[in-house]
Amino acid sequence: MRNVDRPKKPPSLCRNATRWRKELLAALSSTKQDRELINRRFNRYNKEDIRTALKEMYGGLCCYCESKIGVVSFYNIEHRKPKKHYPEYTFEWDNLHLVCQMCNTYKSDKWCDTNPILDSARDNIQDHLSYKNVGRIRWPKSHRGTTTIDHAQLNRQGLLDDRLEIALPIMDAIHDLNDDPHSPNAGLARAQLKEKASGKYGSLINWLITSYLQDPGASDP
Numbered sequence: 001m002r003n004v005d006r007p008k009k010p011p012s013l014c015r016n017a018t019r020w021r022k023e024l025l026a027a028l029s030s031t032k033q034d035r036e037l038i039n040r041r042f043n044r045y046n047k048e049d050i051r052t053a054l055k056e057m058y059g060g061l062c063c064y065c066e067s068k069i070g071v072v073s074f075y076n077i078e079h080r081k082p083k084k085h086y087p088e089y090t091f092e093w094d095n096l097h098l099v100c101q102m103c104n105t106y107k108s109d110k111w112c113d114t115n116p117i118l119d120s121a122r123d124n125i126q127d128h129l130s131y132k133n134v135g136r137i138r139w140p141k142s143h144r145g146t147t148t149i150d151h152a153q154l155n156r157q158g159l160l161d162d163r164l165e166i167a168l169p170i171m172d173a174i175h176d177l178n179d180d181p182h183s184p185n186a187g188l189a190r191a192q193l194k195e196k197a198s199g200k201y202g203s204l205i206n207w208l209i210t211s212y213l214q215d216p217g218a219s220d221p
């Protein structure tokens with residue numbers, strides 16, 4: 001999980017969110033309890049422009065685990081505050097995120113009022129989440145970090161394995177740079193590390209760079 005900037009609200013939400021919210025709450029409070037109608041009204045957020053804006057916001061990566069979505073999973077829209085418990089937030093732009101199917105399934109309708117799951121666009125993620133064991137383990141720095149790891153299962157086995165696979169070659173590149181910081185390829189290697197830090201598992205790559213890559217000036221005589 002890492003920080004992102006939220007783009008402006010997509011047109012379909014600008015036009016319809018207030019009405020959709022009103023009509024959903026009306027269906028929910030009706031004595032008839034028409035499940036089909038309620039489901040239809042709940043699902044009105046499922047629009048292409050909303051999905052596109054979220055894909056751009058997250059560069060196609062899951063808001064929680066930073067895996068690349070779209071290759072093996074559909075792009076799911078996440079309601080950080082679960083719509084089941086907070087239907088009034090179903091069409092709130094600030095409540096919508098992009099999530100992979102795994103994180104979506106684990107997080108489901110979980111919510112903790114005292115220490116809520118982190119918000120990539122509003123919280124400073126680095127204040128709450130770190131790594132340990134060369135990036136294999138997501139490590140909490142706060143109670144909200146603990147909630148986030150727990151609700152999205154950020155230390156599930158598949159992620160531990162995948163993160164390690166990413167971390168090992170990054171660590172090799174970092175060791176090479178530390179051993180010979182002024183080699184002819186050092187500039188390119190640094191640029192490649194920086195570029196990788198903006199992609200899949202970017203928070204892990206950034207953490208490895210910050211924790212292990214030495215300042216090239218430090219070894220100057």
Ligand SMILES: [Zn+2]
Nearest residue numbers: 062065100103
């Ligand atoms: Zn995920």
